Amino acid sequence: MPRFIRQPRPKNDIKELIKPLGEKTWRGNIWQPIVMNVPKDGETPTPPVSPTPTPSNTPFPTPTPTPTPIPFDSDAAAYLSELETQGYTATTSERTYVDTFYKGLKSNNLYDRLISMYLHIGGSAATHAVDGITPGGSLDITFGGGVTYSLSGTTFDGINGYGDTNYTQTSLTDDNLSIGAFLSVATTSDSGAVMGARNNTVPTSATQIIPYQTFVGTTDDGFYQAQNAGANYVLVDRTADAEGTQLGFHQVSKTGTTQYASLRQITGTSSVSLTNIINNANIWIGGRDNSSGADSYTDSQQQFNYIGESFNIDEMMAFETLVYNLQDSLGRAPY
Numbered sequence: 001m002p003r004f005i006r007q008p009r010p011k012n013d014i015k016e017l018i019k020p021l022g023e024k025t026w027r028g029n030i031w032q033p034i035v036m037n038v039p040k041d042g043e044t045p046t047p048p049v050s051p052t053p054t055p056s057n058t059p060f061p062t063p064t065p066t067p068t069p070i071p072f073d074s075d076a077a078a079y080l081s082e083l084e085t086q087g088y089t090a091t092t093s094e095r096t097y098v099d100t101f102y103k104g105l106k107s108n109n110l111y112d113r114l115i116s117m118y119l120h121i122g123g124s125a126a127t128h129a130v131d132g133i134t135p136g137g138s139l140d141i142t143f144g145g146g147v148t149y150s151l152s153g154t155t156f157d158g159i160n161g162y163g164d165t166n167y168t169q170t171s172l173t174d175d176n177l178s179i180g181a182f183l184s185v186a187t188t189s190d191s192g193a194v195m196g197a198r199n200n201t202v203p204t205s206a207t208q209i210i211p212y213q214t215f216v217g218t219t220d221d222g223f224y225q226a227q228n229a230g231a232n233y234v235l236v237d238r239t240a241d242a243e244g245t246q247l248g249f250h251q252v253s254k255t256g257t258t259q260y261a262s263l264r265q266i267t268g269t270s271s272v273s274l275t276n277i278i279n280n281a282n283i284w285i286g287g288r289d290n291s292s293g294a295d296s297y298t299d300s301q302q303q304f305n306y307i308g309e310s311f312n313i314d315e316m317m318a319f320e321t322l323v324y325n326l327q328d329s330l331g332r333a334p335y
Contacts, residue, residue: 075111075133076102079119082135088122097329104322110308110315115139116165117306118285121330123151129163139166145297147286152332156286158189158299163285167307169197169207174227174277176310178253181209181285182323184334185301186246190214191223192298193288194250195305199278200292205229207278208288210296211246211263222246224261224268226254232272234261247334249320255310262316269313283307303327 076099080090090098098119105111116139117132128149129141142164146157156162169177181195189212196208210223221235234252238245248264254272261268281289285305288296304323311319327333 073099073102073106079130079132079135082130083122083127085136086122086126086130087124088127090121094121094330097326100329101322101326104325105319108315108318108322110311110319110322113309113311115171115307115309116167117308118163118165118304119326120149120153120303120305121151122149124149128154141165141285151330153184153301153303154286155185155301156298158187158192158297160294160297162287162289162294162297164289165283165285165305165307167283168279168281169227169277169283170279172277172309174205174274175254175256177207177226178251178306178308178311178316179207179209179226179283180249180251180304180306180319180323181302182249182304182327183211183247183300184303184327184332187212187298187300189296189298189300191296192300193284193296194298194300194302195283195285196225196288196296197278197281197283198288198290199276199281200290201276201280205275205278206288207252207283208296209250209252211250211298211300222250222261222263224250224252224259226252226259227275227278228254228259228272229275232259232270232275234259234268234270236261236263236266236268238263238266245335249304249323251311251316251319253310253312253316255312260311260313260316262313262320265317265320267313267316303332 080095080098083090114133118141119132120128122128125143129143131137131139144162145160147161148155179195183194187194191210191213193208193210196206198206205227206225207227208225213223221237224234250263252261257272257274259270259272280291285302286298287294324333
């Protein structure tokens with residue numbers, strides 16, 4: 001009878017048996033277990049669950065602060081509104097220039113001391129007449145005689161053209177007054193007043209701007225008075241300016257017994273005795289209202305005028321800068 005001899009097991013069999021399935025080998029191959037969800041009878045297979053993506057944190061942009069608009073000046077708006085009433089709608093640029101001008105007057109402490117002012121915008125008698133302090137009020141200009149109007153300003157013929165501001169100086173004391181006129185075309189009228197009034201009663205007194213005169217100096221001097229007798233005046237030497245012309249902003253002011261005058265940063269002063277207020281003549285532009293009859297007409301073109309309380313030299317210089325910048329912005333600066 002044959003004998004069966006048990007062959008010994010390979011030494012690695014037990015170790016192989018206890019290995020994890022993923023490490024078991026079969027003839028040199030690694031088992032790769034596949035786990036399947038096998039549904040039971042009557043069950044629907046469950047699809048594999050996809051991982052839920054983690055939402056990314058998208059930072060919100062920091063909002064850019066919106067600048068607060070600077071409000072339009074209410075007095076500038078009132079002036080522009082009156083221009084519309086008189087038939088002229090200012091352009092967007094003109095509105096900006098006028099707004100800037102009014103704000104400059106206020107920031108320099110000038111506006112509240114003005115009685116009336118005239119910007120000569122719009123190109124017609126009705127619009128050039130508008131008072132920029134009280135638009136449509138009693139101090140709107142009344143024009144007469146030979147006067148023409150354009151976007152460049154108001155032009156007087158030097159024969160009988162004038163503009164009556166309807167202002168008599170009775171509301172001010174005789175030591176508190178200023179007037180100004182911006183010229184873009186020089187006058188050839190010897191001793192003619194581009195702006196002023198004269199009281200012929202004794203003692204005589206005058207408030208006037210005479211850019212061209214020969215009777216007390218030379219034609220290179222401007223002659224200025226503010227409620228002063230004939231011997232009390234200020235001369236401003238135009239030859240001190242590089243242009244040597246009449247063009248620009250002429251001003252005269254009286255504070256107490258001191259009289260100031262200026263043209264394009266050239267100034268003059270004089271000490272005067274107080275004289276009577278001019279109470280029987282209105283301040284005109286383009287000529288001079290004389291209590292004995294109108295006179296001293298000038299062939300000038302003007303772009304700005306004002307009547308106000310007194311200003312010192314520094315204030316007059318600030319005023320000149322503002323008026324020149326307005327004319328320059330409007331494209332009608334003469335230099």
